[in-house]
Amino acid sequence: MNLDLLLHDKYAAFIVPAYAVSALVFVWMIADTWLRARHWRRRAEQLEKDRKA
Amino acid sequence: MLTALANPHRFMAFSRWAAPLCGAAAVLLIVPGLWLGFAAPEDYQQGTTVRIMFIHVPAAWMAMFSYGCLGGASFFSLVFRHALADAAARAAAPLGAAFTLLALVTGSLWGRPMWGAWWVWDARLTSVLVLFLLFLGYMALRSAIDDETKAARAAAILALVGLINLPVVKFSVDWWNSLHQGESIFRAGGPTIATVFLIPLALMGAGYMFAFGALWMERTRAEVWRRRTLALEVQAAGR
Numbered sequence: 303m304n305l306d307l308l309l310h311d312k313y314a315a316f317i318v319p320a321y322a323v324s325a326l327v328f329v330w331m332i333a334d335t336w337l338r339a340r341h342w343r344r345r346a347e348q349l350e351k352d353r354k355a
Numbered sequence: 356m357l358t359a360l361a362n363p364h365r366f367m368a369f370s371r372w373a374a375p376l377c378g379a380a381a382v383l384l385i386v387p388g389l390w391l392g393f394a395a396p397e398d399y400q401q402g403t404t405v406r407i408m409f410i411h412v413p414a415a416w417m418a419m420f421s422y423g424c425l426g427g428a429s430f431f432s433l434v435f436r437h438a439l440a441d442a443a444a445r446a447a448a449p450l451g452a453a454f455t456l457l458a459l460v461t462g463s464l465w466g467r468p469m470w471g472a473w474w475v476w477d478a479r480l481t482s483v484l485v486l487f488l489l490f491l492g493y494m495a496l497r498s499a500i501d502d503e504t505k506a507a508r509a510a511a512i513l514a515l516v517g518l519i520n521l522p523v524v525k526f527s528v529d530w531w532n533s534l535h536q537g538e539s540i541f542r543a544g545g546p547t548i549a550t551v552f553l554i555p556l557a558l559m560g561a562g563y564m565f566a567f568g569a570l571w572m573e574r575t576r577a578e579v580w581r582r583r584t585l586a587l588e589v590q591a592a593g594r
Contacts, residue, residue: 308393313404313468320407320464324414327453328566334449335573342580349587 361431363439363579370572377569381562388558395551407465409555412540413563414457415483419524421451421567422486425493426518429511439575441507442582444514445497446574450567452490458483470534478527479535486524489517 308314388409398405425447431440462480463473474480493510500506523530528537539547546553 308403311403313402316404316464316468317406320410320461323460323464324410324457327457331450331453331566331570335570335577339573339577339580342577342584346580346583346587349584349591353587353591 374572377565381565384562391555411461413560418455429514433511442578455487478531482524
């Protein structure tokens, strides 16, 4: 099924939002996880460095 | 394996390569899963809404699986006082809530054209809503108590009590008259859906599983770093 057919499907109003919501939630999960990990790793590394200094 | 990974240093060394590997596996499974899902023919009853199944069913599987992980980690945290188990439990909750929300929303988007209703107070739907509320309750309880040890213990008890909901979700379609269709994949006698739908569904299911694995490990790593930061700040304040 190509994109054009999907968008003109009679159920497109349900299928497209379902995939869009899934994509958004995945983007949030990945971004939040990555940013959280980066934030705490950097803070921990900085404090380790300060302690050794 | 679990005993070896209970050591935070070993877990951090393991997850450093295992998390990206799981992430890559998730992409390698989800991409062909999506491709085959959109290439699959229309279902004779559901029409093209069958494509919602490829994202709805794996999300529902992951909602239950992540609660199982939350419950298991809470058990080890409460009984054996494993700090890493508590970190893993805390890391699983938002992911589980996200997958449960996805299952509810995509299910609702499928239900409107097929059942004629966005929502019905059906046993399956209601028990999944309870699952979502349990995830939210777990997170709210942890945030509400300042003492992290007390918060972890209270939240672990809530998570363990909530485990009773998992068999209710799973068997709700057998125990009560339900509008939701019965089990068609994990059942005695094998799956009842056509191979053309089963293959993309299996790929998506495995992809979601690896995605959860990657994100769970990375969030647990973040939680370990957060605790290390707090410990270092206390040390620095004492000097």
